[in-house]
Amino acid sequence: MTESSTSGAAAPPGSVRPHLVKRHRGEGQWAKGHFTPLNPNEQAKKDDDGLNVRARIENIYAHRGFDSIDGQDLRGRMRWWGLYTQRRPGIDGGKTAVLEPHELDDEYFMMRVRIDGGQLTVAQLRAIGQVSAAYARGTADVTDRQNIQLHWVRIEDVPAIWKILEAVGLQTTEACGDTPRAMLGSPVAGVAKDEVIDATPALEELKRRFVGSKEFSNLPRKFKTAVSGMQDVVHEANDVSFVGVVHPEHGPGFDVWVGGGLSTNPQFAKRLGVWVPLEEVGDVWAGICGIFRDYGYRRLRNRARLKFLVADWGAAKFREVLESEYLHRTLIDGPPPPFVPATQRDHVGVHEQKDGRYYVGFCPRVGRIDGATLGRVADLAEAVSSDRVRTTPDQKMLILDVPGDRVEWLVGELKTLDLQVRPSVFRRHTMACTGIEFCKLAIVETKALASDTIDELEKRLPDFDTPITLNVNGCPNSCARIQTADIGLKGQLVQDANGDQVEGFQVHLGGHFGADAESEDASGAGSTGSFGRKVRGLKITAAELADYVERVLRNYQADRRAGESFAAWTARATEQQLS
Known part of the structure; x- marks a missing residue:
């Protein structure tokens, strides 16, 4: 599906007839004629497509150095090629929200290597290791989007890095930016005994047709996709997800979910109630992404994610627009996926x-x-x-x-x-975002703290064997999915016992994906999960993290009922037990 052939899709801003442009600002929806850029990000995208910055990187910036980079490219369009400036060392979390972008920028970059479906060959993994050692001071972080992030990358080295990666079929194209980001897929696609359907062909089609295409290179915000023949890609938290399911008449295919996302306004995705065969995933995905491009809210970036449109429209209207304006046909009704414990x-x-x-x-x-x-x-x-x-x-x-x-x-x-x-349950179920070490949005340190906490908990609770997810995030944006963790930690500055301002966390307790067997329908009929409980006034310092987790887990062990999960226990526990 191309933009020009899509009913209801918007033409490029420069081709709009004047009488079609609305006089009011609206929500910045192209499909309603709101083409006037309403914030600096939209203006930058109108001025030049982010995909075009590669030529400037290769032909200008890599030769003239960091100081030659245009500001709109540096803090905007370079993301279309997986590049963010990293945080300048020595800037504490109290300055994150008050300094200007140029004051936070270091002259080095984070580079995100796009790994759709998490699929790597030995040669590809070796190439990433080679780039890490030669150009990134040995750094490499496996992310919860199945990518690998490198740090300390110099602009002068970017063309050489691309040459190494692309020689083995890897890319950084649209790994960041207002684009279709790397697409999650089951890491055991094609080999798992219990998968409903192998989604690999669908992921390959999406990547081939749409990654790097200007059809979808100017979206209102980032667009996150998950495609799996089983429930192992947090389908509840993506903009669009295709989840393996068996239709009683048509056989294996996919159940479609839209509008999920966490960050500061968390929302679980909603089922469209449709069944899509493997060969139609690409067209349905393009229709959903097209709706986001054309109807997505471009006026305010904090309302520009697809989840806000889905929340306003509801699943029924979203499906109706998808069918009538983008696919021009009715989709088959389908069943929800069965319950699978997270x-x-x-x-x-x-x-x-x-x-x-x-x-x-x-x-x-x-x-x-x-x-x-x-x-x-x-x-x-x-x-x-x-x-x-x-x-x-x-x-x-x-x-x-x-x-x-x-x-x-x-x-x-x-x-x-x-x-x-x-591993121990703590090693297995602890995640952490990048944190203040490299991220310009972070307020607190995360990776080293989470690692140290694992060591402490293994010493203090060596026989603890109940799966407990511990997710540590350096700011409110929830890159580590804090709202859906058993113990989710949102980084912020707090006061210690002496009244000094120090790094710490707001605590979320009992969050989870999927149905909770003790409190919900275990058939999982469209079950999405529950966000964690926040106890009023409960904040802890980074220094007391291990003490706090140990205390709460011991309270759980002492008070739990037979077979009761931590999430179910937190829903009924007293504030004193959770503090």
Whole structure:
């Protein structure tokens, strides 16, 4: 589907007839004639498509250096190629919201390598490790969007990095920006015994047709996609998700969800109630993305995500517009996916594939790894005759296709790299965002604190075996999905016992995806989950994090009923028990 052939889609701003332009500002919806840019971001995108900045990077900025970069390119369009300036060292969290962008900018970049579906070959993983070691001071973070982020990248080195990555089929195209970001997919697509359908062909089609296409390179905000034949891609929190489901008449296909997102205004996605066959995923995705492009709110960036449009319209109207204006046909009604506990989604451990071989899932510590270790993981995969490595939406990694007689050898070798296949519940279920070390939006440090907390909890609660998710975020934007964690921590400045302002967190308790067996319909009929409970006035300092988590978990152990989950317990616990 192209923009010019889409009924209801907007023509480029320069071609609009004057009498069609609304005199009022509205919400900035192109489909309603609101083409006048209403904020600096929209003006920058109107001035030049973000995809065009690559030529300037290669031909000008890489030769003339950081100071030659145009401001709109530096803090806007370069994101279309996976580049953000990172935070200048030494700036404390109290200055995050008060300094001007140029005061926060370091002369180095974070570079996000796009890994759709988390799918990597050994050669690709080795190439990322090579780039990390040569150009990024050895840094590498596995993200909860299945990407790998590098830091300390110089603008002078970007063309050389692209050359290495693209030689093995990797890219940074639209890894950031107001674009279709990297698309989540099951890391065990095609090999899992319990998947409904292998979604790999759909992901490959979406990437081939739409990534880097100017049809969708100017969206109101970022657009997050998940496509999986099973429930392992947090489909409840994406702008659009296709979830494997079996239709009683038509067989395996996908249930479609729209309008999910967390950040400061969290909303679970809503089911459209349709069943889509594998071969139609691309067209339906394009229709949904087209609605976002044309009807999305462009006036205020804090209301520009698709979730706000879906909340205003409702699922029924959204489906009607999709069918009548974009697909020009009626979609098939379909059933919801069955209930699957969220604790079964991360694929850590040793699991048999449907072909009799095994996949081995392991835990980089809160997603942090380094280039040399990535190279060693590539070597280990090659040593067990595998050419398939995967990243997950939980900051984990997998090696597929491992022969049964090589599994324990591989587990042992990974352990020597501090990559645990059989980790503690704390190592397995703790996530952390980038934090103040590199992120210009962050208020507090996250990665090192989360890692240290894991060590402390393993010492203090060595026999604790109930899965508890602990998600640590450096600001309110919820890159680490704090609202849907058992213990979610939102970074902010707090007062310690002496009245001094220090790094700390607001606490969210009992959040989760999917139905909770104790309190909801376990059939999972469209169940999305629950956001965590906030206890009034409950804030903790970073220094007391381990003490707090230990205290709450001991209270849970002492008071829980038989089989009661932590999430269910927090819903009935007293504020004193949770404090």
